[in-house]
Amino acid sequence: MKKNNFKKFWKLGVKEFNTTxxxxxxxxxxxxxxxxxxxxxxxxxxxxxASIKVYMPFVVEQRLSxxxxxxxxxxxxxxxxxxxxxHFPMKVNQNKEFxxxxxxxxxxxxxxxxxxxxxxxxxxxxxxxxxxxRILCNGPKTPQYIKLIQHLEDKNLTITPIIExxxxxxxxxxxxxxRGVRLNMTLKVSSHWDKKIDRFGLSEEEILSLGKxxxxxxxxxxxxSQVLVDNDIIAALREAxxxxxxxxxxxxxxDTIDIGGGFAVPYEKxxxxxxxxxxxxxxxxxxxLSDRAGVPHPDIITEWGQYxxxxxQFTVLKxxxxxxxxxxxxxxxxxxxxxxxxxxLDTWAIHQKWHVIPVNHMDAxxxxxxxxxxxxxxxxxxxxxxxxxxxxxxxEDVAQGEDMYIAVLDTGAYQDAFAMxxxxxxxPAKIVLQNGLVTVARKRExxxxxxxxxxx
Ligand SMILES: *Cc1c(COP(=O)(O)O)cnc(C)c1O
Numbered sequence: 001m002k003k004n005n006f007k008k009f010w011k012l013g014v015k016e017f018n019t020t021x022x023x024x025x026x027x028x029x030x031x032x033x034x035x036x037x038x039x040x041x042x043x044x045x046x047x048x049x050a051s052i053k054v055y056m057p058f059v060v061e062q063r064l065s066x067x068x069x070x071x072x073x074x075x076x077x078x079x080x081x082x083x084x085x086x087h088f089p090m091k092v093n094q095n096k097e098f099x100x101x102x103x104x105x106x107x108x109x110x111x112x113x114x115x116x117x118x119x120x121x122x123x124x125x126x127x128x129x130x131x132x133x134r135i136l137c138n139g140p141k142t143p144q145y146i147k148l149i150q151h152l153e154d155k156n157l158t159i160t161p162i163i164e165x166x167x168x169x170x171x172x173x174x175x176x177x178x179r180g181v182r183l184n185m186t187l188k189v190s191s192h193w194d195k196k197i198d199r200f201g202l203s204e205e206e207i208l209s210l211g212k213x214x215x216x217x218x219x220x221x222x223x224x225s226q227v228l229v230d231n232d233i234i235a236a237l238r239e240a241x242x243x244x245x246x247x248x249x250x251x252x253x254x255d256t257i258d259i260g261g262g263f264a265v266p267y268e269k270x271x272x273x274x275x276x277x278x279x280x281x282x283x284x285x286x287x288x289l290s291d292r293a294g295v296p297h298p299d300i301i302t303e304w305g306q307y308x309x310x311x312x313q314f315t316v317l318k319x320x321x322x323x324x325x326x327x328x329x330x331x332x333x334x335x336x337x338x339x340x341x342x343x344x345l346d347t348w349a350i351h352q353k354w355h356v357i358p359v360n361h362m363d364a365x366x367x368x369x370x371x372x373x374x375x376x377x378x379x380x381x382x383x384x385x386x387x388x389x390x391x392x393x394x395x396e397d398v399a400q401g402e403d404m405y406i407a408v409l410d411t412g413a414y415q416d417a418f419a420m421x422x423x424x425x426x427x428p429a430k431i432v433l434q435n436g437l438v439t440v441a442r443k444r445e446x447x448x449x450x451x452x453x454x455x456x
Contacts, residue, residue, distance in 0.1 A: 002425030011269045012359045017355075018266065018311035018410070021056060028363035030407060034058045036438035041316065042360045044431065044438060045405050050318035051338030051428040053411065055441070057101045058434060059312035062411075064105045067308070070279050071244045071300070082255075082297040087136055089261055090116045092413050093307030097432055097441050102308070110303050112139035117148050124157050134158040136180065136218070136258070136301075141168045153177045162220050164201050169210050180258065181207055181247075187239050189232035191224040191262070195346075204243045208250070216251040218301070219244050222260030225306065230273035233262065234281055238289065243294045256299040257286070263307035267410050268353045268386060275307070276390040290427065306413035313412030315344060315428065316359055319404040322395050330369045330389040335405070339374035341381040342425045344411060345418035348380050356383075356390050359405035364393035372406075424450050 007013055011020040025033045029042040034056070045052060064086065071084035081110060090099065094116060103109070103123070111117045121136055135157060137149055141164075152159050153176070162180040163169045172179060184201035201221065221443040223236045237259060248254045259282070266272045290297045317336040346352035356372070358364070369389040374381035384390060398404045419427050426445040431438060439454070 006363050008097055010362060011355065014269075016266065016271055016274060017269045019269075019355075021059060023363045028361055030357065030359045030362060032056065034433065034436070039433050039438065041407065042405065045316050045318070047442070048429060048431060049444075050316050050405055051336070051343070052316050052444075053343075053416075053428050053430045054316060054407075055095075055097060055313045055412065055430060055432050056434075057097060057432065059079070060098060060309055061101050061105050063308050063311070064102055064107060065277065067279075067302075068106055070276055071283075074279050074283045076286055078280075080297050081286050082286070082299045084300050084302075087134075087258070087301055087303045088308065089303045089305040091302065091417065092118065092261075093309050093416060094119060095416060095430075095441075097430070098309055098312070098412070099123075103129065103133070108136075110136040110138060112137075114142060114145035114148055117145065117152070121148065121152060121159075124152065124155065128317060129157075131156075132158070134160060136220070137161045138182070138220075138222075139280060140164070141171060143343070146171060150175070160218060162218065163210075163213075165403045166202070166206060166210075167347050169213070171265055173214075175214075178215040178217040178253075179213065179221050180256075181210070181213070183207060183217065183219060183221040183237070183240055183367070185221060185223065185236060185239050185244055187223065187232075187236055189223050189236065189262075191232075192230045204246070207243065208246060210396075212250055216247075216254050218256045218258050219247060219254060220258040220260065220301075222262065222303070224262055227262040228264055228272065230278050230281070233259070233278065234285055237282060237285055241286070241289045241293075244298065245295060248295055255296070256301060258301035258303065261303045261305045261307075263302075263304040265306050265310045265410060265413070267310070268378065269355045310410045310413035315408045315411045315415075317372075317408065319395065319406065319407050323441075325371065328371070329387075330371045330384065332368055332370045333373050334370045334392065334393075334395070334406075335373045335375075337375060338428060339376050339381055339425045340372070340383045340421070341374055341376050341378055341420075342422050343419050343427055344383075344408060344415050345420065346414060347383050349418070350445045353386050354383070354411070355409045356385070356392070357407050357409065358393050359394040359407050360402075361398060361404060364397055366394055366397065367391045368394045377423050378422060381422075421450060421453065424454075426450060 032039045065262045087110040089110045182201035317338045321335040340347040372383040429444040430442040
């Protein structure tokens with residue numbers, strides 16, 4: 001097989017799979033390209049030892065600038081009168097190395113808790129922000145959260161609490177800044193998170209019963225994460241627009257629709273919808289609905305979180321042992337020196353499927369069907385893809401004194417904050433690739449650091 005065929009086999013260099021930065025070099029090793037810079041991941045992992053998380057800030061920068069450009073260009077072409085702004089939902093990845101480059105590229109933020117807002121306060125005080133940045137505040141408004149919202153409003157940060165319950169409407173009655181309200185729609189979508197009844201937001205009846213609200217600017221909704229069908233995103237927009245028109249009749253200050261998150265990531269490298277045509281449908285749908293209803297074109301906010309950050313990080317694991325499987329759809333267990341349960345927690349929580357590729361021996365002709373097992377003693381600490389196994393090179397083909405490494409792609413969303421300490425497993429180091437330089441943002445957790453969390 002030629003080099004290009006291996007690249008195709010591992011689904012690298014494909015735009016709709018978000019694998020364009022990945023290449024295979026002449027020695028069958030994984031390399032990452034950033035413009036004319038190149039990083040050899042096999043060298044990297046031998047230097048820093050696995051397991052490591054490798055973060056590529058240039059990927060989030062490119063993804064966000066392309067998204068904003070697409071919205072702005074489409075708005076111009078469609079003669080749409082409203083503006084677009086992107087808000088990064090901080091819960092998807094609160095690491096400084098993720099948030100700061102996004103803000104630099106023009107992202108506004110969405111916080112979901114008092115502690116995330118505390119991070120915002122730190123950035124505001126550190127003058128990391130342009131003074132025009134806007135912060136949306138979702139999540140239950142505890143007294144501590146409300147106090148911080150009020151504090152930042154007093155410090156002239158544009159902060160928009162989103163009212164999600166009738167109690168919050170009352171609690172925020174005297175708040176002088178602008179506000180939003182979250183709509184809970186009954187619409188059903190194709191997503192893992194779609195529940196018959198969810199607790200977020202208010203029904204249309206409840207929202208309208210609130211009457212006139214001081215400085216109401218934003219109608220927000222979030223139909224779920226990883227929405228697998230683009231038609232559902234448009235259907236939700238149409239549904240929410242009906243409420244928008246009724247609410248605007250009572251509150252003429254209302255000028256923005258915030259469609260939340262949900263843009264799906266092709267984790268399994270099967271084709272989903274693409275961004276550009278969906279943006280076009282969003283703009284033209286809103287334009288036509290507004291024109292028909294005789295209201296000005298609303299400003300649009302999206303909070304697509306994992307769409308922007310998931311492909312910017314991958315996790316590299318070392319294979320530390322193997323074991324035969326007597327009878328099963330796979331031939332061998334490969335044990336890794338990391339854990340799916342502690343550091344890729346969605347594997348366990350929602351049976352998340354990943355794209356797993358080798359880091360060396362990518363050009364191996366013979367492969368084996370394996371199950372992957374993590375370091376914890378938990379029988380749930382394992383991984384197989386949708387076909388019931390993972391296809392990887394054979395360990396017996398790895399030369400003496402050499403190790404085999406694998407990469408789990410698209411681990412930049414949610415996993416860092418979900419990480420836990422079952423069996424006191426250390427979280428991997430975080431390595432950053434930028435401008436041709438390799439830096440260590442976070443060292444691998446030491447036994448002392450973990451012990452401390454448990455009072456030792
Ligand atoms: C979780 C969440 C998001 C981000 O969802 P993604 O699936 O990552 O796009 C955006 N907005 C709100 C309100 C959320 O709760």
